[in-house]
Amino acid sequence: MRKGQVQIRDDFWSGYSELVRKTVIPYQWEALNDRVEGAEPSYAIRNFRIAAGLEEGEFGGMVFQDSDLAKWLEAVGYSLATHPDPELTKIADDAIELIGQAQREDGYLNTYFTVKEPGKRWTNLLDAHELYCAGHMIEAAVAYYNGTGKRKLLDIMCRFSDYIDSVFGTEPGKIRGYCGHQEIELALVKLYETTGEERYLKLSRYFIDERGSKPSYFTEEWERRGRTSHWVQGTVSAPNLEYNQSHLPVREQSVAVGHSVRAVYMYTAMADLARLTGDAGLREACERLWRNVTGKQMYITGGIGSTHHGEAFSFDYDLPNDTVYAETCASIGLIFWARRMLQLEAKSEYADVLERALYNNVLGSMSKDGKHFFYVNPLEVWPEASAKNPGKHHVKPVRQKWFGCSCCPPNVARLLSSLNDYIYTVSEDAKTVYAHLFIGSEAAFDLASGRVTLRQTSELPWNGRVEFRVSLPEGSVPFALALRVPNWFQSGKPALTVGGKAQDYRVENGYAIVERTWADGDTVEWLLPLETKLVAAHPLIRADAGKAAIQRGPLVYCVEEADNGAPVASLSLADEPKLAERFDAGLLGGCVVVEGDGQVDDASAWADSVPYRPLEKRTKPARFKAIPYYLWGNREPGEMSVWLRR
Amino acid sequence: MRKGQVQIRDDFWSGYSELVRKTVIPYQWEALNDRVEGAEPSYAIRNFRIAAGLEEGEFGGMVFQDSDLAKWLEAVGYSLATHPDPELTKIADDAIELIGQAQREDGYLNTYFTVKEPGKRWTNLLDAHELYCAGHMIEAAVAYYNGTGKRKLLDIMCRFSDYIDSVFGTEPGKIRGYCGHQEIELALVKLYETTGEERYLKLSRYFIDERGSKPSYFTEEWERRGRTSHWVQGTVSAPNLEYNQSHLPVREQSVAVGHSVRAVYMYTAMADLARLTGDAGLREACERLWRNVTGKQMYITGGIGSTHHGEAFSFDYDLPNDTVYAETCASIGLIFWARRMLQLEAKSEYADVLERALYNNVLGSMSKDGKHFFYVNPLEVWPEASAKNPGKHHVKPVRQKWFGCSCCPPNVARLLSSLNDYIYTVSEDAKTVYAHLFIGSEAAFDLASGRVTLRQTSELPWNGRVEFRVSLPEGSVPFALALRVPNWFQSGKPALTVGGKAQDYRVENGYAIVERTWADGDTVEWLLPLETKLVAAHPLIRADAGKAAIQRGPLVYCVEEADNGAPVASLSLADEPKLAERFDAGLLGGCVVVEGDGQVDDASAWADSVPYRPLEKRTKPARFKAIPYYLWGNREPGEMSVWLRR
Incomplete structure (x- = not known):
């Protein structure tokens, strides 16, 4: 393309x-x-x-x-x-x-x-x-x-x-x-x-x-x-080669280490070179590193980098929510890399990660006015700890003004202004158009069989109805339209209609393949009803043990003090939280909020300065309200958490 | 005395x-x-x-x-x-x-x-x-x-x-x-x-x-x-006055800030001076600071200092278990201070804290061979994180050899070799002997009414039977024996007998006061049956939300990987954990272990590199085993946690 x-x-x-x-x-x-x-x-x-x-x-x-x-x-x-x-x-x-x-x-x-x-x-x-x-x-x-x-x-x-x-x-x-x-x-x-x-x-x-x-x-x-x-002044110790991923030849690397932006920029180039030169060793290294990063070192928001020391990866399954780094630039680099992996091979898992990082970590980094940015994107915030515990000074509860010297804001700008390039790829043989992201758009492709225009309309992230209208200025054209089946859709095969009629399809590498000779004006409807789900983390991710996150379509949710009071850690999910969703047009420019049943620890019976006492199970029922993570921190500063106790 | x-x-x-x-x-x-x-x-x-x-x-x-x-x-x-x-x-x-x-x-x-x-x-x-x-x-x-x-x-x-x-x-x-x-x-x-x-x-x-x-x-x-x-070389910014508690005149301080050892050494002197000079302003400052430190900034183990940055207090209720400092020297300083507070006024809360810090944070800092020490005393350890996440490098999973330059080991030595001085105090008028700690000992006092020798025998920390035998070389002597009612004893008034006969007593400031004319050979039995309890933390202590610790008498317990496998975060307490205790003579020199019912997250169904997936409540029942905290880290290095999910 x-x-x-x-x-x-x-x-x-x-x-x-x-x-x-x-x-x-x-x-x-x-x-x-x-x-x-x-x-x-x-x-x-x-x-x-x-x-x-x-x-x-x-x-x-x-x-x-x-x-x-x-x-x-x-x-x-x-x-x-x-x-x-x-x-x-x-x-x-x-x-x-x-x-x-x-x-x-x-x-x-x-x-x-x-x-x-x-x-x-x-x-x-x-x-x-x-x-x-x-x-x-x-x-x-x-x-x-x-x-x-x-x-x-x-x-x-x-x-x-x-x-x-x-x-x-x-x-x-x-x-x-x-x-x-x-x-x-x-x-x-x-x-x-x-x-x-x-x-x-x-x-x-x-x-x-x-x-x-x-x-x-x-x-x-x-x-x-x-x-x-x-x-620094004076002499320093020998360079830490892991920091810039020069500890090993790149083809021998299997685990992401060091500064996370450096790492994903390098993996991006490796994937490019693997594609352009057919280098199998490079490709295998990319695939290994991809499995490591996205399987063991990625936050549910698509953030990467578990420590602010060296803005770096730490190690497998170490994903602390409160001392996190999850730098905006690193998620952007992950998106760059994911796109190159999609060019190497159209597999939906690459687009799933791309979408996760885009809708959550990256989108959440920018304020609604476009002038304030998070560099660090935490999954748990206690503003007083950010101010008073030096181990959390890097975690800001409020987006920062874009100062003269800065890496993340211009990176967000270049990603968002080129987002049109992330929606589709075309296969090497120019016979298949892959739709990776469901974003309303007009696109033109010169395929092997002729020129094709696709007009996509999408109601995401609020509703899962997507439509493609095919325009063929030169008349009927055979080609395959490959629609990603997102990993957040888990109710079997999504319904697909062409011209209003149900159409069966095969799934390859996570894409629904519709191969036919298309006529001008054909419309494809792709239905991905959004369900609000509770999500658990792998049991080896210690930080999320006993907790669940809320996800609806590509959006990860969080609870904020503004809606739920403080401390948000007092809140836990009911056994059957009966999650309900509604569009709140007046909230933060309009969004779907998720409400559910939980309980809060009852602090009323605690003396102020009794830190420990025999356990009494005193909780009171509470209805909680969660908002999309990307919208957090746009009201008065307060506590926030993505993961909720259950 | x-x-x-x-x-x-x-x-x-x-x-x-x-x-x-x-x-x-x-x-x-x-x-x-x-x-x-x-x-x-x-x-x-x-x-x-x-x-x-x-x-x-x-x-x-x-x-x-x-x-x-x-x-x-x-x-x-x-x-x-x-x-x-x-x-x-x-x-x-x-x-x-x-x-x-x-x-x-x-x-x-x-x-x-x-x-x-x-x-x-x-x-x-x-x-x-x-x-x-x-x-x-x-x-x-x-x-x-x-x-x-x-x-x-x-x-x-x-x-x-x-x-x-x-x-x-x-x-x-x-x-x-x-x-x-x-x-x-x-x-x-x-x-x-x-x-x-x-x-x-x-x-x-x-x-x-x-x-x-x-x-x-x-x-x-x-x-x-x-x-x-x-x-450091070159010029530096102006001193942080909070670090050494010189930000305010001491009488105006209400909240513990800065380097925790410096703080408690200062509070110790303040309490001394309040007692010796009758300075009400100093005394009030001591009492305020005591409430703050022990009510809002102390770990359940008696550790203080929530951050390794400046080895310092952070702020009220900020007690992270994994990035903790809880320096050995700081708990020792807390013990010094508590003793001075007891000299100012015999209130059991001072001795409760003294005992908590002694049996847990301080005792746990030393290995059984006396040659290895923790400087930092964490409540949660994941050895791989200590090695690979720089934010936890200060948290060692193994006690360190006593190197040339060191503060904590000699501090432990001077405390343990003077522990005899912490058991009793005598009132100003020399009419009351306060027994703060229940430690087998022989003590002689010159009271207002004559010379008294007390032979204490104690089965703590394993059993709560304490006996005092009074020896009076000069014959019968009237005096009051004041026995601390520990805050971990919560089953009403402890039973007290004199010469085998039940004896009623009044409680003042947390001490059972037995006032009588004693005869040579009188024995007092003081029964504090030990119960294993689940303890909760104040709801504002975010780090412990939804968790419970196990305490038996003065001893706080922990679970270790050696007994419970890893990750210990996978383990949670059953609703009714049916805690059972038994003395295991072969374990770590002999100790009471606590066992109970819990469940562990079932990781068997998780693919290695699927970090997140829809929540399924898959747990399997598990019997857990807890050991006294002070004995942790004496086997092969592994995970440890004081707080357990419930």
């Missing part, structure tokens, strides 16, 4: 892409230009102006500050693809002009090393994010070219990539290193797919293949550097 | 004092002399030799290393009081000789500032523990004098205290500061009580009174020091 051929038209999602277009992108532009009152300056544009010689001054912000402008341009590229906007195009073109001016003669582009440490290029691949920034700018270049047809940034980044290719590799005289933060690997694949230039694919593969070889490049580089670090 | 008048003779406790005498004290002496193979050197003795000019070299160990020798000498003093030992006396006398040689002309004594930073005395009261080390050496001097009658160390420390008195105070020209780690305050009270010198009491009171006055001494000192710290 080519880019730009899907447009979202959806009651639920259109609001989000519009928010990104009308609020997030303009707001971030102000932030990049240090014009947001009360926010720390970003310095991003200023750094480029200094590097370009247009302004005097010192480098500001983080060593990877350039990537903020890159992510913004990438989001702009996606946005312009579906919503042309001359004014925004002008702003972006000017920024690209500036980037061109900041580029060095030899193609090198990085404002930190140009302004602050000239002559120190490539001396600290471990910490300095040079190739990472290059990767983000390549992604921006590809998105902007695809969205606008304009080549300027693409040319800049091809020049830079050519230069990088001349510096890195196994050939004599080249640096045999790779980046401390994976990102350029997946970006170079995009650049290859856009330009057709094989060298970019080869360079990406070099970075992936070289990673983890012994002796460690990072350890040797650290020795050469005099054992110093970009981040 | 004078010191040295109680000797423990108890089936349960004698083993511990013997362990301290025969193993802990000799082992620590080797450690102080850097002779423990495989352990980091302590440098403690070596530092004193260098300071005394007997050896060349550099200071080694922590800035407060002197306190290790002090705590050892204090334990030796207690041990010699009840078990004279010429060989040990010789060793200690030689060490004291060395200390004397290390003392400066003007009385100053601190090997760090003598050897490493001469001329920098008193320039970093915040970090450098100078007065803290002095305090520990004063405690040692008092204990050694009381235990042996030898004055040498007492004289050394009086000289140092006189010098400190000449340096600190509100008078012009004096430093108006106080120590970053409270300790000298309680030590000076002991010195006053031993020597009768009022200046020491006054100096202690000065340190307590001055603390928290504005502007902050520590903040000004930090400015004068150029905003540096002993602990």
